[in-house]
Structure formats: structure tokens, C-alpha cells
Amino acid sequence: MNYRLEQDLLGEKNIDDQTYSGINTVRALENFDLNSKTVNLKLVKEIALIKKAAAMTNKSLKLLEADKADAIIKASEEVIDGKLDDEFKISAFQGGAGTSTNMNVNEVIANRAIELLGGIKGDYDLVHPLNHVNMSQSTNDVYPSALRIAAIKLIRKLSNSLSNLQEALQIKENEFSNIIKLGRTQLMDALPMTAGQSFGAYSKAIERDRWRIYKVEERLRQINLGGTAIGTGLNATNKYVFMMTDLIQSLTGLGIARSDYPMDITQNCDIFVETSGLLKSCSVNLLKISNDLRLLNSGPRGGIGEIILPKMQAGSTIMPGKVNPVIPEMVAQVSLRVISNDTAITMASSMGQLELNAFTPLIAECLLESLELLDKSIIIFKEKCIEDLEMNKDRCSENLENSLVSATALVPHLGYDKASSISKKALETGKTIREILLEEQILPEETIDKILSPAELIRTHIVGK
Structure with missing residues (x-):
């Protein structure tokens, strides 16, 4: 294995010559060796998108030489396209308010840009991770802006998945509108109702979740790019700020807006608490619906047995013929995870001090995980549970008549x-x-x-x- 020698303010290190990462990344890998989750790649790719936009802007402003800018833009695009995913292995749980992640991206883009220019990795006189890739930026404006962009994209997907689930529940509402069953309160016999009415109630709950989550995007659109370290904008220009905002809008297709008070965005994380709170509300509804389905499916002979869930897999290694409600169980577990993530986001957001919150990596990991888990689980819930579930009409009639x-x-x-x-x-x-x-x-x-x-x-x- 060949090595190159790199240096930082703490000293020197040998770096594997095959990697595009540099000394800052290596130190982070050593310091946060948790053998756990690595940084979410969706966040990494939005950081790379910002690096691309910054290179385009600084080139236009003649602050960055055209050849360097073009190489940085090309390298950033390769990160965005996933061609360099293996270079991002730092733990999601890291100190430094995301500096390690930002430096990881800076180093990978710099070394790939050097390579594109015909140089040798580590020749930072050609393209420097900070002087060139990170020009006019700080982790403290790049990281929260990238997180907001990543969150908006996932929110749009989740909102669409919730809309599809709502529609599937409405179809069941109509399909079961003539099946009369026993309604229950506190698990005790209450009044008759139609099976369709229960699915109509589920649909209304999901409709509220979809609308709330869809609307929260509006408050995520403000970014603090150009605010640099604490929101004052040192080492950036007004032209840079306005050009960056326009470019990010163009590159993402999102209604991104420049914050009129970047210091607020830099230090306050309440929008992530709000967003997470809406995901928690959605999870509460999903948890309730999934548990209802499990209960009404119970049996097949010793339980309520009014709903017949699709049979997805064998349910026991010792009890022949047993089939468990695995999809609602999965949805319930995802819901509990999102609820626990909300607690972490709430606590981390409250721990910001003065002009920065050092715990944004935890906020980012939990928020993006919650968004991804909810989206994927809702798609599975719709396709593998709701669409094909049936009502046991005979059991519904029997239970009603015996009440x-x-x-x-x-x-x-x-x-x-x-x-x-x-x-x-x-x-x-x-x-x-x-x-x-x-x-x-x-x-x-x-x-x-x-x-x-x-x-x-x-x-x-x-x-x-």
C-alpha cells in the first residue's frame, strides 16, 4: 500500500494514496470510531451540491480560477451522482457541529479535482480543500442549509406516500361501506358501525398528517448560505449570497430563499423540532392504525378475527401454520423509532449555545432517518397490507349479533x-x-x-x- 504525507495544525499523518479523503477525514475516523451508522449520504450529496454552486459562483465573481472551478464542479457532480460514496465513512455521531462531514466532502472533492487536472492526490497547491472548495463558506452555513434541502426533498416524497396511503384507505372505506360490525370503546362492545367507517376515520387522520407535513416545507426553505461562521457573513460578499441563493434554487428546483437574518438560522434549530414533531404526530396515527389492524386480525379462531390481513410469511419456528401480522408490526416499530428520534432532536436542539448548535449531526441523523423510515414503511404498509386486506363478514355479523x-x-x-x-x-x-x-x-x-x-x-x- 502506498501512502502520501499530509499535514494539519496537529501534525502529520500517512494517508492511503488510493483514497480521496485527507487528514481531517482520517482524524475523524479515528476519533469517532463507533462502528455505527455513517453520515447519511443524502446529506453528503446536498453538501456537494452547495460546493458545486459555490464554485460556479466564485468562478463568476472571478474569485476562483476557471480551471480550478470547473474541476471542483465536475468532482462535486461525481459525489452527487454517487460515484464516490465509498469515501464517506465518518460516524453520524461526531463532535464539531458537522465540521468533519464538511471537511470530508471538501477533501474528496479537492483530491478528485486535482486528479481531473492531471495532478497527484494531496497536491493542495493545485486545489485546496479549504482555500478553493470551501471558499466563501463555513460548516456553519453549509451544513444546516444542506440539511434543510435534504429534508425538503424527503418531505415531498413522504407527503406523496401519505397521499397514496390516504387514497388506499378511502378505497377500503367505500369497499366495506355495507359491512356492519361491532364498534368498541375501551375494548368493550359499544355500538354498531360499518367497517368502511373505521377506514374512513383512518383516512382522515392520514389526511391531516399529509397536509401538516406538506406545509412545513415552507419554513425549511430559508437558508443561511453566505452567513459563514456565525451569520455575520465574514469572508463572503453580498453578490455571493444572492448568486448562491439563485443557483441553489435553479439546481434543486426548490423554492429556497435567503434568510433575512442568517444568524438565526445558524444558531436556532427549532424548525427541525417542529418538523420532527409532525413526523411524531404521523407516527402516533400509524401506530394506532397498525395496532387496530393487529387486534382486529387476532385469531384466527381465538381472537376477534374481523379483519383478514395478507399472509406475508410463516410466523413461528415451533407452531405450525401460525402467521403473524408482520407488516403492521414493522410499521409500529418504525413509529416508535420516529417518536424516540423526536426526543433526541428536541434535546439536541435545546442544547445549542450562543451562536451555534454543536449537536446538529445528531439532529441531521435522526431527522433524515425518520423521514426515510416513514416514507419506506408507509409504501410497504399500503402495498403489502392495506390494499389486500379483507373483512371477515361472517365474523363481523357473529360478533355483532352476540353483543x-x-x-x-x-x-x-x-x-x-x-x-x-x-x-x-x-x-x-x-x-x-x-x-x-x-x-x-x-x-x-x-x-x-x-x-x-x-x-x-x-x-x-x-x-x-
């Missing part, structure tokens, strides 16, 4: 106490409400038929009046 829920419809006719007494007697004797009413001649048979009709019990009205 005493129709006693509620007697209250306007007999009063709560009398209706309660009839319900208790039916439970003790094993007889139905109808049988008790007929035996004791409490109401005319025609009235009883109307009051106890399941179709009459699922509408907003007083039955029999």
Missing part, C-alpha cells in the same frame, strides 16, 4: 335504567335483547324490529322516532 349493543337504542324509548336492566338480564340469561323485549312485551314487535335493525343503528338519528 348487547342494541340496548343503547332503547334509551330514548325506555330510559337509561330500564335499558340497562334489560341488557343485564340478557347477559345473565344468555338471551338476546330482542328475546327479552318480546317475552316481557315491553314494546310492539314492529317497533322492536325497527329499533334493533343494525342499519338503523349506524346513522345520526333517534331510532323509531
